[in-house]
Amino acid sequence: MGAVTRNLSRMASEPADGGQGGSAAIDGLIDPEDPSATYVLEPDVVAPLVARIVTSHTAGDHRSLLPFTGAPLAAIPLSSVEDVADAVERARRAQRSWAHTTVAERAAVLLRFHDLVLERQSEVLDLLQMETGKSRRSAFEEVADIAQVTRHYGVRAGAYLADRRVGGMLPVLTRATVHRRPVGVVGAIAPWNYPLTLGLAEALPALVAGNAVVLKPDPQTSLTALWAAELLEEAGLPGDLFLVVAGGGDIGAALTGHVDHIAFTGSTATGRKVAAQAGERLIGTTLELGGKNPLYVAADAHVPSAAQGAVRACFSNSGQLCVSIERLILHEDIAEEFLDAFVPLVRGLTLGTALDYSVDMGSLTSQAQLDRVVAHVDDALAEGARVLAGGVHRADIGPFFYAPTVLDHVPPTADCAHEETFGPVVSVTRVPDDATAIRVMNDSEYGLSASIWTQDTARGRRLAAQVEAGAVNINDGYASAFGSVSAPMGGFKSSGQGRRHGREGIEALTEPQTIVVQRGVSRGLSFDTLYAQPGDRPSRLLTAAFSVMKKLRLP
Helix, strand or coil: HHHHHHHHHHCCCCCCCCCCCCCCCCCCCCCCCCCCCCCCCCCHHHHHHHHCCCCCCCCEEEEEEECCCCEEEEECCCCCCHHHHHHHHHHHHHHHCCCCCCCHHHHHHHHHHHHHHHCCHHHHHCCCCCCCCHHHHHHHHHHHHHHHHHHHHHHHHHHHCEEEEEEECCCCCCCEEEEEEEEEEEEEEEECCCCHHHCEEEEEEHHHHEEEEEEEECHHHHHHHHHHHHHHHHHCCCCCCCCEEEHHHHHHHHHHCCCCCEEEECCHHHHHHHHHHHHHCCCCCCCCEECEEEECCCCCCCCCHHHHHHHHHHHHHHCCCCCEEEEEEEEEECHHHHHHHHHHHHHHCCCCCCCCCCCCCCCCCCHHHHHHHHHHHHHHHCCCCCCEEEECCCCCCCCCCEECCEEECCCCCCCCCCCCCCCCEEEHHHEECHHHHHHHHHHHEEEEEEEECCCCCCHHHHHHHCCCCCCECCCCCCHHHHCCCCEEECECCCEEEEEEEEHHHHHEEEEEEEEEEEEHHHCCCCCHHHHHCCHHHHHHHHHHHHCCCCCCCCC
């Protein structure tokens, strides 16, 4: 890894603040006279990373792009379907011995990984920005998330995975214990928008639970995944327990066809296909899918705070965030006051290509994302919507930049009123009361995340309980719920299935095994002895026992 990062440093100068930032701008990374002539990251620079891909080099290469300029970033060798089968088999062999190590040994690897990620964050921040086009601030959210998740499972895995005593059929005589066993090999299909966070979201609890992991990142963001694989090995993870395959949907389908649990983050349409394939094999799934997340500003909200929070909630990572806010629902009593504060903040956001913390918002990641954003905005305007801010493709900065956009009077027939945009676009709806706000918030096929702003937190909790979403933030846009890694995170309705984080996240990656011991057999106290009694005597004895147990409130 040292050689790779030293080479990266040739193109992203060493930070002056001891690890918090890269070069001031992307300028100079490519030849401005012919930006397509060479890769931004030369083949010898990325070779140590791409060598980790499980590939027979029979499926060709993928050319990832630098979103800031559209120039070729790196050549990524792709895996074949046969390579996926090989990767899962290698992982399965490695997992057998890993499952017999103690939870404490596995947790120690995670905690070392935690320290390495924080110490070497400048390396992965550069990679994240180069592969996704996001700002440094948005990139750091991934580092922060991984630190949170790794620390949590490194500290709590022992308690989550410990054998649990439960009530047996008959007190004293029956002793029941629930033991948690790893499922085997966990497959993870991760998207391009948060490649570090979502590449490791299930991998970290899976590993500490005794599983092996095979990860398929999006080809655009493979280098970040490979960097994580390298760092896990440096933290002490034995070989073949975390393998990376590269490719598109066929490779994801092949992975689902071999592993013992599949975790997928992406669109609802693809998630349904993954679930159907997993259902055929009767394997577990963790699916985080689409969202059309609402933010409600109640009449008693502290408007300046709500406006500031909404800016971050709507435009972090250029809106390419599964829990990003795409619908602003404003109580009519404060709507104009809120917009008077919010819109100037949106217009004041700085866009740019800097590999440091000097800009607020980066680029969209691809032409496909830009096309979707443009289509949604154009459709809304054609339907009668009005632009309060943005609505402009900022090609003057880079090919995929789009100005943060606020749309008012968006009709319900417009695409962006009900479809996920996944870009820096938010629509405004005014409501007369809380009841209408809840109805509007729930008027969606999705139910991933939501936000409520009110100075009466008891009122906020009452409203939150009526929202059809897997997580509801009160007086925060999204980070508080996502960062509370002791609590489960996932979606209602078409936004997903299963949960990540907390006890629920790690239990999903294990199989519960019930072990029951019946005592007193040598003294004639077994069920066999009971049922050997004549006539209805066994039934009468058990009926009496059940009645006593109810009176004693025994579970």
